[in-house]
Amino acid sequence: MAVELISANHAAALAATLAGRANRTARGFCSGVYPITPSTECMEYLCGQEIEKGKVVRADSEHNAMGICIGASASGARSFTTTCSNGLAYMIENCVAAAGYRLPIVMSIANRTLGPPWNIWADHGDSLLMRDLGWLQFYSADIQQVFDTVLCAFRLAEDPRVMMPALCCMDGFILSHTMAQVEVPSQEQVDRCLPPTDIPHRLDKSAHTLGQMETPHQSVVHRAQHHQAMLNARQVYAEVQDSFEEIFGRRPADPLVSYRTEDAETLIVSMGTLGVTAERVVDLLREQGQSVGSVRVRMFRPMLDEELRKIFAGKKRIAVLDRDISIGFGGVLWGEVRGFADPSAIVQNYMVGVAGGDVRPEHMINLLAELEQANESGAPRIVEVA
């Protein structure tokens, strides 16, 4: 296990490179890539790698980058790409297709605000466009997690009980362009962690048509299978963690990262790097005698409803921090998790850090002070931060 000083974009690309090489004994690795700020360095890094039985196609658009990944994966290769923001929006038709074909393509997203107005800073609204498409979704909070998540995502996506594409999100710039020491396993270790890609429905020799027309009943059956497979990912992910730990000697992060929640009365719920700030805020407030905890939703799809219900049980106040806005509704995460709280709990949504606002501990401390005074859940609030 080597330690390298790399950015999250490079960590994702390095993990994909190792995963790609690991499939050299099977049908290889093929990827279509296209640049967009702040994901660009991920594709650049990938383009600079020598991958045995591997090809990185420099595509002409995000839509076609995913098209190339679809063709590669449908032919049995391991496949990976990266994009964000409007690039993801442009790609999305083929993301729908990748999920519909049930192809285990892994994609790294450096979350960025959708435009116009043009804004390159972090916002989860881009990957949340993919919420209902049948992609696994992970949100990482540090660079080691980004690396680990990409490896775990390949293993999880390619598991026959899951068999679907996976999205690995990192906050644009906050993670994508900062560097940290990352533990990087050897190729031999990655080989052991990722068995050869086996896509049973790939185009091979038989007269098999992928993605053809269906009747409503057939489609509903396929939707139900896809839904069940997504739910299976909860259990399969735990197995992936075990196997990862056995091979690499450290455990990848849990799908829900709970921090000092057990005796807490008030919870902060968030995704991505907001959760790291929330954990520091928990420490600060605990020093002042407040019983606060934090939950970071790392696995957003499938949603871990049972586990969240358990964590939320008995909590009096829950602040759900969204780095996104569903215009005309409120925060997407809030909309998803508010129903898991006790009926008597006060669940308040704060959309904070939307469009890249820099959320600092004092912002969260102020919001929690306000929440402590509240007698009931209020309407979702957009909080402006500089």
Added chain:
Amino acid sequence: MMNEPALNGMAHTEQDRSEPLLRAGNSNCGGCGMSNLMQMLRRAAAERELKLVIPACCAAVTGGSFPESAFSIPTIMSTFASAASVANGDASVAQLNGEETRVICLAGDGGTYDIGMGTLSAAAERNEDILYICYDNEIYGNTGGQRSSATPAGAATTSTLHGKQETKKDILGIMAAHRIPYAASISLAHIDDTLRKLQFALDARGFRFLHVLSPCPTGWKSEPAMGIELVRLAVRSGLFPVFEVFDGERYVLNVEPEFSGEALMMYLSLQRRFRNTGVTEESLRPSIERYWNYLRLMSGRIVPARRNV
């Protein structure tokens, strides 16, 4: 077996692939040019290993619904604009694994001239190892017959009720400008030339593009049995030049037309899409002449553009 008399001598023989590429029971309209093309491709391909990528178009419908398939080879139905990029992924993996599989895109004019143009151009520019066949019925057939940029001037469609004003896009000119190894037009009425081109394109490497004028009785408002005859008239009149371009620079004219006014008149009058739109033999002649002058210039063949017939 689909060996209909309309195939005009294209009977099944022992040279053909043992199984038809497009099986019986498919839902193509009677007289569909794409059916004829698939029959010819069956013979040309013989037992070569093939994969098919089909974007949204009539071929995606005619494949039938899950779990049956009218195609006898591994096939993926891609999104509308993605045929060439999905084929790119397929072809790359075949190459990585040392497989001889020929990856073929079978796309309509909408998926080629319009929505898939960027994808097509990009795959051609990268010279990916793909055989791209556009069966051009000059209309969005699948959605009920709207204009595309392949619709010729003067053709009525459901979105140009009084006839399209603009002329048809020069697809082979566009593809030749990419300097791909091979680009050719195919006439379903000239079987020997067609088989030769299909075989050449199947065996060549890099990006190959074939343009097929594909009669569409439903959209052209013509008799199903007249399809191949219509193609012959289009060739004879000079309206549909049959030629090939190697490496984007060597132009070879394969069929010398008679520039027959009668053929042009027949071509127009046998299709109700040209009725009452103001298009006439005379109105088409200047553009035919202009294009043939261009082709002669490119091919270096000094033959007068107009003959007395």
